[in-house]
Amino acid sequence: MNIVCLDLEGVLVPEIWIAFSQASGIPELKRTTRDEPDYDKLMRWRLEILRAHHLGLADIQRVISTIEPMEGAKAFLDALREQTQVLILSDTFTQFATPLMRKLGWPTIFCNELIVGQDGMIVDYRIRTAQSKLSTVRALQSIGFQTIASGDSYNDLGMIQASRAGFLFRSPEAIRNAYPQIPACETYDELKNLILQAL
């Protein structure tokens, strides 16, 4: 029995913090783990900026709801969901993902969670599990699934390499060059064909 595990950002929707930075007009929020490798420090700094701009969760979700899935993403996902089971595995937060899940037809997503205060401001965040994508793929395998995985980034390599089949999608050249054994593609048609062949 197969299940397809897809990364979200960079595969189905744009990088949420970067798109949010543009949509909200707060350029500081473009900072990523490349600039600040300590993820917890980066997240606390981001939450500080949101507070400084008096942006509560509802405001942020309003901005995120102006972000569109990548062109062709919904049709790709719809076609896949008719053929097999699909889970989106992401390190983003449920509350950020929700407006985008609505636009993608409510696929199932496993991600992390923001902790929101009584006043609607984000006060903290909660990581579901360590190495979430790899751990999730391993848990699915433990209950009889064969996994097929695709993503674009370093945090996708674990689930891709642990899966029966795995594909890089629109990955940076550095990753493609470092992992030439992982098939890589650029279009949804190519990715769909690779997945359907693997099924």
Next chain:
Amino acid sequence: MNIVCLDLEGVLVPEIWIAFSQASGIPELKRTTRDEPDYDKLMRWRLEILRAHHLGLADIQRVISTIEPMEGAKAFLDALREQTQVLILSDTFTQFATPLMRKLGWPTIFCNELIVGQDGMIVDYRIRTAQSKLSTVRALQSIGFQTIASGDSYNDLGMIQASRAGFLFRSPEAIRNAYPQIPACETYDELKNLILQAL
């Protein structure tokens, strides 16, 4: 982080074999584990009857596509999917469930699988994992989820009792009486409220 695990047959759609028996006009297929407690024997007998009626998978799916989800099921599921993550955990077969998943807006379903021959006839079946609902809930818990479960039948009791919250839905009186500690309800509005309170 929460995830809701729902039984399929009796909760969102009618019992598939019984509905199929009616829709196909093959009354023998009404036989259940109450009449033949050996599941494997029952399934092999069912597959024999399908073969005798020259019903291949495509024919069966055509009949199943005339079966409708229970009244209010899709609205209930849609409302739930906007609030939290939902998985359908079922002991039916992917290929039988697919026409019904289409009508329910393609929720994610974890179930079993039929093995279909070159000629489109069903030759065998494959169980994903032993005690599939309980095992799946345990695997979800191992990757940081708190589960909330609901079902109507004996094979749902394991996941209901292992979950942070669990509810019987339209259960036979015998089960409700034997498990008075499990909250039971009859309508989607009641079930939705119980689940939202537990979230």
